[in-house]
Amino acid sequence: MTQTGLKLALLGTTLLAAATAQAEDVTLNIESWRNDDLPIWQETIIPAFEASHPGIKLNFTPSAPAEYNAVLNSKLDAGSAGDLITCRPFDASLQLFQKGQLADLTDLDAMANFSDVAKSGWSTDDGSQTFCVPMASVIHGFIYNKEAFAELGLEPPATVDEFFAVLDKIKEDGTYIPMAMGTNDQWEAATMGYQNIGPNYWKGEEGRLALIAGTEKLTDPEWVDPFRQLAKWGPYLGDGFEAQTYPDSQNLFTLGRAAIYPAGSWEISGFNTQAVFDMGAFKPPVPAEGDDCYISDHVDIALGLNAASPHAEEAKAFLDWVGSPEFASLYANALPGFFPLSDAAVELEDPLAQEFISWRQSCASTIRSTYQILSRGTPNLENETWNASANVIRGTETPEAAAERLQEGLASWYAPQQQN
Amino acid sequence: MRERKAFRWHIPIFLAPAVIVYTAIMIVPLFATLELALWRVVDGATEFVGFDNFRILFTDPRWSESFWNALGNNAWFFLVHMVVQNPIGVALAALLSSPKLRGAAFYRTAIFIPTILSFVIVGFVWKLILSPIWGIAPSMLDAVGLKALFGPWLGKEETALTTIALVSVWQFVGIPMMLIYAALLTIPEEVLEAAEIDGITGWSQFWKIKLPLILPSIGIISILTFVGNFNAFDLIYVTQGALAGPNFATDILGTFLYRTFFGFQLQLGDPHMGATIATAMFGIILAGVCLYLFGIQTRLRRYQF
Numbered sequence: 238m239t240q241t242g243l244k245l246a247l248l249g250t251t252l253l254a255a256a257t258a259q260a261e262d263v264t265l266n267i268e269s270w271r272n273d274d275l276p277i278w279q280e281t282i283i284p285a286f287e288a289s290h291p292g293i294k295l296n297f298t299p300s301a302p303a304e305y306n307a308v309l310n311s312k313l314d315a316g317s318a319g320d321l322i323t324c325r326p327f328d329a330s331l332q333l334f335q336k337g338q339l340a341d342l343t344d345l346d347a348m349a350n351f352s353d354v355a356k357s358g359w360s361t362d363d364g365s366q367t368f369c370v371p372m373a374s375v376i377h378g379f380i381y382n383k384e385a386f387a388e389l390g391l392e393p394p395a396t397v398d399e400f401f402a403v404l405d406k407i408k409e410d411g412t413y414i415p416m417a418m419g420t421n422d423q424w425e426a427a428t429m430g431y432q433n434i435g436p437n438y439w440k441g442e443e444g445r446l447a448l449i450a451g452t453e454k455l456t457d458p459e460w461v462d463p464f465r466q467l468a469k470w471g472p473y474l475g476d477g478f479e480a481q482t483y484p485d486s487q488n489l490f491t492l493g494r495a496a497i498y499p500a501g502s503w504e505i506s507g508f509n510t511q512a513v514f515d516m517g518a519f520k521p522p523v524p525a526e527g528d529d530c531y532i533s534d535h536v537d538i539a540l541g542l543n544a545a546s547p548h549a550e551e552a553k554a555f556l557d558w559v560g561s562p563e564f565a566s567l568y569a570n571a572l573p574g575f576f577p578l579s580d581a582a583v584e585l586e587d588p589l590a591q592e593f594i595s596w597r598q599s600c601a602s603t604i605r606s607t608y609q610i611l612s613r614g615t616p617n618l619e620n621e622t623w624n625a626s627a628n629v630i631r632g633t634e635t636p637e638a639a640a641e642r643l644q645e646g647l648a649s650w651y652a653p654q655q656q657n
Numbered sequence: 658m659r660e661r662k663a664f665r666w667h668i669p670i671f672l673a674p675a676v677i678v679y680t681a682i683m684i685v686p687l688f689a690t691l692e693l694a695l696w697r698v699v700d701g702a703t704e705f706v707g708f709d710n711f712r713i714l715f716t717d718p719r720w721s722e723s724f725w726n727a728l729g730n731n732a733w734f735f736l737v738h739m740v741v742q743n744p745i746g747v748a749l750a751a752l753l754s755s756p757k758l759r760g761a762a763f764y765r766t767a768i769f770i771p772t773i774l775s776f777v778i779v780g781f782v783w784k785l786i787l788s789p790i791w792g793i794a795p796s797m798l799d800a801v802g803l804k805a806l807f808g809p810w811l812g813k814e815e816t817a818l819t820t821i822a823l824v825s826v827w828q829f830v831g832i833p834m835m836l837i838y839a840a841l842l843t844i845p846e847e848v849l850e851a852a853e854i855d856g857i858t859g860w861s862q863f864w865k866i867k868l869p870l871i872l873p874s875i876g877i878i879s880i881l882t883f884v885g886n887f888n889a890f891d892l893i894y895v896t897q898g899a900l901a902g903p904n905f906a907t908d909i910l911g912t913f914l915y916r917t918f919f920g921f922q923l924q925l926g927d928p929h930m931g932a933t934i935a936t937a938m939f940g941i942i943l944a945g946v947c948l949y950l951f952g953i954q955t956r957l958r959r960y961q962f
């Protein structure tokens with residue numbers, strides 16, 4: 238009751254406000270699943286934009302993450318969706334674009350600030366049209382306990398051999414669990430394991446695009462090698478890692494019981510509040526000294542324009558601003574761990590986030606190999622990869638057998654993989 | 658001349674509310690699901706394919722492997738309940754109905770309480786108890802010197818399903834116990850007294866007199882267990898997630914249906930194949946119930962006092 242009363246009151250005030258503010262002011266509604274970000278939008282982003290763009294008001298209206306896709310689809314179908322749409326990466330947004338519900342933004346000036354990898358999550362398969370302005374990505378790597386490393390006299394490893402040497406030393410010493418990861422939830426094994434270390438083997442975009450084109454197969458050595466690495470991880474994980482869940486792993490690390498955590502950068506803000514020790518990060522180790530390095534810099538969130546919006550001009554002005562360095566720096570500092578995708582250099586204050594983003598200078602970025610196009614059929618390659626990675630770490634399936642099974646599944650429905 | 662009986666309007670009027678509600682929320686959706694299974698999306702258009710979805714589900718190795726795996730796991734899940742839950746339920750009821758037992762009301766309540774807990778609570782509590790990192794199971798076993806017996810049971814393919822089935826047994830053992838307990842209470846004193854006069858007491862009284870009298874209740878419990886187990890989903894979803902790990906060792910028809918129908922992560926939902934699985938589940942349960950109704954229940958002897 239009070240809820241609806243409050244809503245009515247709010248509605249009343251907005252109506253009044255709209256009436257008094259004359260017809261010049263245009264209010265743009267933003268649809269989003271990031272309800273965690275509401276304070277950031279209201280306190281930082283919206284005031285900054287409104288100060289530089291008089292006449293345009295913003296209204297950020299997030300819904301619950303799990304319901305977002307369904308809510309958004311029904312709002313779009315009913316014509317009641319907001320002017321600006323926060324875009325999920327890949328097929329979910331592509332579908333909306335193909336249905337004509339998201340406008341084509343290829344010609345937006347701000348698009349020049351983004352690389353092809355950054356735009357890949359919101360472009361058509363051939364990359365000719367882009368329909369959302371990329372906002373943020375997450376980067377994979379390893380976060381480590383600096384105090385534990387100092388205690389044991391360890392240096393962050395750069396190559397695979399050094400990586401295992403470090404793990405061996407931690408294990409020998411016995412004070413810490415070498416690495417905090419479990420296979421119970423499966424996605425950790427695939428996302429923080431396979432997709433984390435893999436790009437160094439399949440050479441990032443080169444391998445990913447070759448897989449989509451059908452010129453490489455999942456049974457090729459560059460795709461099996463990451464599994465061979467994962468197969469060696471088991472002994473370094475905690476006792477009973479088979480039943481260890483994702484929150485278990487996070488707690489093991491932040492409580493200081495594990496020394497290394499295979500991570501995604503989204504952990505940074507949570508770990509900063511939980512862990513009492515200093516943390517550092519190192520990028521996925523390369524197979525041999527001097528090899529080029531590749532990082533998974535996975536596109537995660539973007540902003541698009543509702544094709545039915547009556548205020549397309551104003552919305553485009555806002556989207557141009559979202560693509561600007563000013564927005565990138567506001568957003569990245571408000572949410573450490575979610576990195577701006579624009580090419581502009583951004584100053585980050587959080588040291589851990591700085592470490593992660595610095596890898597972009599020395600390594601080539603790619604996105605998770607299974608996300609674009611390859612997970613459209615049955616069996617679903619992403620889900621199969623979760624299962625295969627967990628199996629390989631647990632040692633119940635050999636790397637070769639897992640790769641064989643993934644390839645067979647992919648080739649069963651994906652035409653470019655069926656040739657030869 | 659006989660007067661024609663007036664149509665008895667009160668009968669349809671009294672039946673109407675139940676019939677209308679039941680039709681709207683049960684019968685129509687059921688047939689809509691069955692119908693959904695006969696269609697498929699081909700190149701963006703929905704096409705009528707008859708029973709082809711079923712052919713794919715049962716014969717295409719991409720689908721049938723998951724299906725038979727889920728069905729096999731489901732059968733094992735049911736078997737564990739039949740072998741563990743129901744005998745324990747009967748035994749508990751027999752103990753509770755013993756007039757010499759003190760504090761029967763307390764035991765009855767304590768054993769029944771897990772049944773009214775939410776799946777989510779039961780799932781998370783047991784996941785914590787059995788956690789190799791924080792759980793109390795390893796330290797308790799350690800205290801009695803049996804630490805070597807402990808393993809990450811929920812994470813191993815060989816043990817995960819049995820572990821979850823036993824958790825489910827722990828949760829639901831109260832239901833057979835209550836039903837059997839009620840059945841035991843309805844056995845008239847005279848029958849038992851007559852048995853005692855004939856020299857049948859103690860365990861032989863239970864086997865020879867009480868058990869035959871509660872057999873119909875055991876039959877009902879078996880069928881409830883069967884229907885409940887083949888519709889199960891929640892406990893596995895809570896403890897192991899929708900991918901029913903490790904390596905689909907705990908995948909039952911319910912989780913398989915969920916993944917297919919609603920999609921999971923990058924896998925988009927496929928309502929048509931999902932409905933096909935739902936129809937297959939419906940068929941399996943229908944067949945099981947019919948088998949019981951016509952094969953067993955009609956042969957059970959009933960006693961009237």
